[in-house]
Amino acid sequence: MNKNLRKAVIAGNWKMNKTPAEAKELIEGIKPLVKDADCDVVVCVPYVDLSVALEATKGTNIGVGAENCHWEKSGAFTGEISADMLTSMGVQYVIIGHSERRTYFGETDVTVNKRVRAALDSGLNVILCVGEYLEQREQGITAELVSMQTKIALGGVSKEELKKIIIAYEPVWAIGTGKTATAEQANEVCAVIRETVKDLYDAAAAEGLTIQYGGSMNAKNAKELLDQPDVDGGLIGGASLKPADFAEIVKAASR
Ligand code: PGA
Numbered sequence: 001m002n003k004n005l006r007k008a009v010i011a012g013n014w015k016m017n018k019t020p021a022e023a024k025e026l027i028e029g030i031k032p033l034v035k036d037a038d039c040d041v042v043v044c045v046p047y048v049d050l051s052v053a054l055e056a057t058k059g060t061n062i063g064v065g066a067e068n069c070h071w072e073k074s075g076a077f078t079g080e081i082s083a084d085m086l087t088s089m090g091v092q093y094v095i096i097g098h099s100e101r102r103t104y105f106g107e108t109d110v111t112v113n114k115r116v117r118a119a120l121d122s123g124l125n126v127i128l129c130v131g132e133y134l135e136q137r138e139q140g141i142t143a144e145l146v147s148m149q150t151k152i153a154l155g156g157v158s159k160e161e162l163k164k165i166i167i168a169y170e171p172v173w174a175i176g177t178g179k180t181a182t183a184e185q186a187n188e189v190c191a192v193i194r195e196t197v198k199d200l201y202d203a204a205a206a207e208g209l210t211i212q213y214g215g216s217m218n219a220k221n222a223k224e225l226l227d228q229p230d231v232d233g234g235l236i237g238g239a240s241l242k243p244a245d246f247a248e249i250v251k252a253a254s255r
Helices: 020-034 047-057 083-089 099-104 109-121 134-138 142-153 183-200 203-208 222-226 243-253
Strands: 009-013 040-044 062-066 093-096 125-130 165-169 210-214 233-236
Touching: 009 093, 009 165, 009 210, 009 243, 020 040, 020 047, 020 062, 020 243, 040 093, 047 062, 047 083, 062 125, 083 109, 093 109, 109 125, 109 142, 125 142, 134 142, 142 183, 165 183, 183 203, 183 210, 183 222, 222 233, 222 243, 233 243
Parallel strands: 009 040, 009 233, 040 062, 062 093, 093 125, 125 165, 165 210, 210 233
Antiparallel strands: none
16 A cells, blocks of 8 residues: 555644643744755644644644543533634534543543534544553453444545545553554554454545554654555654644654
8 A cells, every 4th residue: 555645644632731822832943944845744732722723733743632622512421622612713623432431430432423423523633542451452452442433433434535534553651651552563553453444445445544553652752663565654652842843743754
């Protein structure tokens, strides 16, 4: 499959970091370093930073995303944000199904699918996260599990809508731990995801799908991971908070 047919996308996942003032400062730091990027660059920021991020990235090559959204359009869901609220502000991306949401906030494959559907209905680009725990890897069920997570999350998603989805393979044991999957491990699971999408849709859909690796990707290991045939980008946590490191990863993804 020809990797050059796919978009390379590097997205920062800031998690619960940065006040609005700090967010502005971080984006101002990133902007000049990534302006010539030959890949798509996105920053996914806390809800309260979205306004500042949208303002600071106006006229630049940096897209802005949120870190989650609810599946209903409005209603009695204290603490949640709807996809329409995000698009009304000009937000273009949303992360759905991050393992921290699944682990700490009880999100399941079924609610992940509902959120994916709502995000697509609102016109958002979705960064859909899948990945295994260490115990599951040790049990040898990574491929089955990730394939199943992918299938459930994409339930009711048409081939046309799939064009708005990026899948991020994030082995949970590698997130924020400094442990990275080897380039081969990362590629192997990204290839499983692509195969799953091929089974669900067809070869063209699979070939066009951008798949990111996430889990302690940094300035040093990015190139090797991104050089893998099925790894098209990265979802970056810790290193996305450091402009020089983030820019180095963007450089490694540029084609
Ligand atoms: P990390 O986080 O790069 O800090 O491991 C990645 C993620 O959770 O998206």
